[in-house]
Amino acid sequence: MTSPVLNDRRVLLGVSGGIAAYKVIELVRMLRTLGARVDVTMTGAAEQFVTATTFETLTRQPVRRDVFEQWTETDAGHVSLAENADILVIAPATANTIAKIAHGFADDMLTVSVLACPGPVLIAPAMDHHMYLNQATQANLETLRSRGIEILGPEEGELASGILGHGRLSPPEQILGKIRSILGRTGPLAGRKIVVSSGATREPIDPIRFITNRSSGRMGHAIAQALIDAGARTTLVSAPTDLDPPIDSHVVNVESAGDMHEAVASHIRDADALIMAAAVGDYAPTGVSQEKVKKTEQDLSIELTRTVDILATTQRPGLIKIGFAAETANLVEYARQKLTSKGVDLLVANDARLAMASDENQATFFRPGREPEELPLMSKADLARRIVEELSQILRAEHPEPEFPDATTT
Numbered sequence: 590m591t592s593p594v595l596n597d598r599r600v601l602l603g604v605s606g607g608i609a610a611y612k613v614i615e616l617v618r619m620l621r622t623l624g625a626r627v628d629v630t631m632t633g634a635a636e637q638f639v640t641a642t643t644f645e646t647l648t649r650q651p652v653r654r655d656v657f658e659q660w661t662e663t664d665a666g667h668v669s670l671a672e673n674a675d676i677l678v679i680a681p682a683t684a685n686t687i688a689k690i691a692h693g694f695a696d697d698m699l700t701v702s703v704l705a706c707p708g709p710v711l712i713a714p715a716m717d718h719h720m721y722l723n724q725a726t727q728a729n730l731e732t733l734r735s736r737g738i739e740i741l742g743p744e745e746g747e748l749a750s751g752i753l754g755h756g757r758l759s760p761p762e763q764i765l766g767k768i769r770s771i772l773g774r775t776g777p778l779a780g781r782k783i784v785v786s787s788g789a790t791r792e793p794i795d796p797i798r799f800i801t802n803r804s805s806g807r808m809g810h811a812i813a814q815a816l817i818d819a820g821a822r823t824t825l826v827s828a829p830t831d832l833d834p835p836i837d838s839h840v841v842n843v844e845s846a847g848d849m850h851e852a853v854a855s856h857i858r859d860a861d862a863l864i865m866a867a868a869v870g871d872y873a874p875t876g877v878s879q880e881k882v883k884k885t886e887q888d889l890s891i892e893l894t895r896t897v898d899i900l901a902t903t904q905r906p907g908l909i910k911i912g913f914a915a916e917t918a919n920l921v922e923y924a925r926q927k928l929t930s931k932g933v934d935l936l937v938a939n940d941a942r943l944a945m946a947s948d949e950n951q952a953t954f955f956r957p958g959r960e961p962e963e964l965p966l967m968s969k970a971d972l973a974r975r976i977v978e979e980l981s982q983i984l985r986a987e988h989p990e991p992e993f994p995d996a997t998t999t
């Protein structure tokens with residue numbers, strides 16, 4: 590399953606000689622699955638840890654390490670790789686390689702590529718705790734940051750030496766997320782701020798019990814990732830889920846429908862659009878018991894109060910709204926009603942039983958004044974992309990320029 594932000598994009602991966610080199614094999618596999626062309630250059634030390642054959646098999650490209658490559662009509666030897674790359678990623682980046690880059694060395698293919706790369710450079714350091722905290726390494730990283738090179742991690746945790754400390758390579762999923770975010774910056778939603786809600790709200794009964802629903806948050810989180818891929822500053826208002834939020838989303842964690850309403854109201858003030866993909870509880874227990882409700886021999890009734898309809902009540906001139914209708918019967922009829930009653934620009938209707946807790950979804954788009962468009966069954970990632978494409982079109986038509994071009998915070 591490819592992704593437009595990576596499909597046919599060229600990622601140049603520089604692997605230096607740290608024990609974490611084996612972890613980036615998984616990164617290469619993920620990049621390839623999403624459609625990227627990956628070229629790998631390894632330092633001599635990196636080849637002590639992993640073999641070029643592994644990377645060559647996964648990338649279907651030769652691993653490049655020789656600076657004295659032949660020049661041809663189309664290939665300017667040692668600098669072509671970097672010049673043609675959409676992004677250069679160095680993972681793991683050793684203390685030695687970081688020091689060389691900070692001082693402008695160019696004594697192997699990796700360091701030559703950094704100097705020759707006109708595009709963005711991302712560095713994921715990994716090393717022993719003391720090596721990382723050493724003033725020399727810290728100063729070198731600061732130098733790289735000041736030159737606009739992006740640094741991801743390292744994380745705190747158990748290191749190869751057995752000690753706990755700073756120096757673990759960021760997980761491949763996070764490096765991938767950062768690559769998507771960097772490559773997405775020039776996308777169709779660059780300069781736009783979008784708020785998306787996700788997850789299943791929890792309406793408390795007492796301190797330990799709550800009412801919730803089966804929504805996994807996969808649709809909302811997939812939309813947040815698609816927004817980042819398209820360059821949007823993305824605020825993810827998330828009710829509880831088991832999912833990791835996409836890298837570079839601004840996450841606002843909430844529990845109940847009331848919390849979500851407050852968070853959405855505050856974050857849409859400078860947003861271009863709101864996408865309500867969360868499964869918000871329609872009813873909440875009328876009074877929350879401060880103590881655990883005790884079991885008795887009698888049946889128990891809990892009175893429920895209607896929660897606020899976030900999608901219908903959230904309004905601001907110029908705000909584009911996208912909502913979901915998850916029904917188990919009379920989908921088309923309910924969707925048409927919701928389209929007008931909630932004043933949305935796009936309503937995504939889906940069968941709740943198929944959609945909940947699944948990786949796939951089959952949806953129908955309802956737009957004001959247009960015939961419904963039934964989409965085929967597709968992954969939630971693909972549906973998220975379709976929704977974001979639709980949003981880009983609506984925004985282009987209604988606000989050719991971003992509403993808040995100077996806003997820098999999410």
Ligand SMILES: Cc1cc2nc3c(=O)[nH]c(=O)nc-3n(C[C@H](O)[C@H](O)[C@H](O)COP(=O)(O)O)c2cc1C
Nearest residue numbers: 605606607608632634635683684685686715716717
């Ligand atoms: C077993 C072993 C593990 C190592 N792990 C790391 C590491 O995680 N990070 C690091 O900066 N250096 C590590 N080193 C040291 C580097 O391999 C060494 O500094 C080397 O010169 C780096 O070369 P390069 O930056 O050209 O790849 C390790 C060395 C050994 C022998």
